Amino acid sequence: MCDGKGAIGKSLLKWYDANARVMPWRVSPQDRALGVRPDPYRIWLSEVMLQQTTVAAVRDYFRRFTARWPDVEALAGAEVGAVMAEWAGLGYYARARNLLKCARVVAHEMGGRFPQTAADLQKLPGIGPYTAGAIAAIAYDEPVAVVDGNVERVVSRLFAVQTPLPAAKPELTDLTAQITPTTRPGDFAQAMMDLGATICTPRNPACAICPLIADCAAQSQGIAADLPRKLAKKPKPTRLGFAYVALNAAGDVLLERRPDKGLLGGTLGFPGSEWSEVPAPAPPLQSDWREAEAEVRHTFTHFHLILRVFVTRAEGADFTPRGDFAPGDLPTLMRKVWDAAQSADWPQPE
DNA sequence: AATCCGTGGGG
DNA sequence: TCCCCAAGGAT
Numbered sequence: 518m519c520d521g522k523g524a525i526g527k528s529l530l531k532w533y534d535a536n537a538r539v540m541p542w543r544v545s546p547q548d549r550a551l552g553v554r555p556d557p558y559r560i561w562l563s564e565v566m567l568q569q570t571t572v573a574a575v576r577d578y579f580r581r582f583t584a585r586w587p588d589v590e591a592l593a594g595a596e597v598g599a600v601m602a603e604w605a606g607l608g609y610y611a612r613a614r615n616l617l618k619c620a621r622v623v624a625h626e627m628g629g630r631f632p633q634t635a636a637d638l639q640k641l642p643g644i645g646p647y648t649a650g651a652i653a654a655i656a657y658d659e660p661v662a663v664v665d666g667n668v669e670r671v672v673s674r675l676f677a678v679q680t681p682l683p684a685a686k687p688e689l690t691d692l693t694a695q696i697t698p699t700t701r702p703g704d705f706a707q708a709m710m711d712l713g714a715t716i717c718t719p720r721n722p723a724c725a726i727c728p729l730i731a732d733c734a735a736q737s738q739g740i741a742a743d744l745p746r747k748l749a750k751k752p753k754p755t756r757l758g759f760a761y762v763a764l765n766a767a768g769d770v771l772l773e774r775r776p777d778k779g780l781l782g783g784t785l786g787f788p789g790s791e792w793s794e795v796p797a798p799a800p801p802l803q804s805d806w807r808e809a810e811a812e813v814r815h816t817f818t819h820f821h822l823i824l825r826v827f828v829t830r831a832e833g834a835d836f837t838p839r840g841d842f843a844p845g846d847l848p849t850l851m852r853k854v855w856d857a858a859q860s861a862d863w864p865q866p867e
Numbered sequence: 868a869a870t871c872c873g874t875g876g877g878g
Numbered sequence: 879t880c881c882c883c884a885a886g887g888a889t
Contacts, residue, residue, distance in 0.1 A: 564885065
């Protein structure tokens, strides 16, 4: 490691000490001075929630989870339906299923203590290279490279890496390791991410106020905003489908839980057809179905979806009691279906 | 290794 | 409106 690279950590930590963002899972500088350590449970929970998800979106979810399940043993004792309902709206629902799996492994097989190295953390469900590194660095001071999308951007600019992502990932990880200090590696990782989120942004980076401007190759070459290079993305097709909202006379709701695998796996929702270019109607029961005026439009990671929504009054054995149903327990797509159903011209019960 | 997985905000 | 993208992981 050359002196220039060591200087990056020093400059960055100085900036971080003056500019660290306040977040519910971070230990405040005052508490840190009193010797308070980050809680591995809260670091783990926050890092899983933050996977591909903005800080703003995570905040309230984190508060609700930690209020309801203050430690890993409490979470391990939760029912999967309760966890899915609490996660509803946050997206990427495999994270919620793996979160509970991981909590149960840690609580039941590890005495409630998380592994203390990145290598061992990564063996747990839902913990990959990034999350393992983040927990190890922040909670256990392991000087490991922590590489998320922010760090990829910051490092590709610092060293003017021209290789497009994702092929550049190993090179960026290696470069990150070279500038990661052995002291305060967790603060360094969080500082890199804060820098990427607030100054070294994807578009219009604020190089003029960047603490690393003197170390940045891309800035000196005038190409900071052009990095990192990325491969072109494929276009998103549009799929169609039908969704069915049935209530009985008491106002109970016909719901179904989706299988664990695939889109919206393990979440609660309304029955419906397949989603495809030419879906076949698939009402869950025979009744006087009325179509809502409003269609539901929703965009997933890799396709657009347009749903036609039908409503009816009917009787059946497997309705969810009205008092047990809350739209907030549904993923966003199904909340949209519910909202569209409210504006429909409902048939009267027979 | 390429694909599959949500959602909301910003430009 | 549309595209980008955000503290990625599993398969």
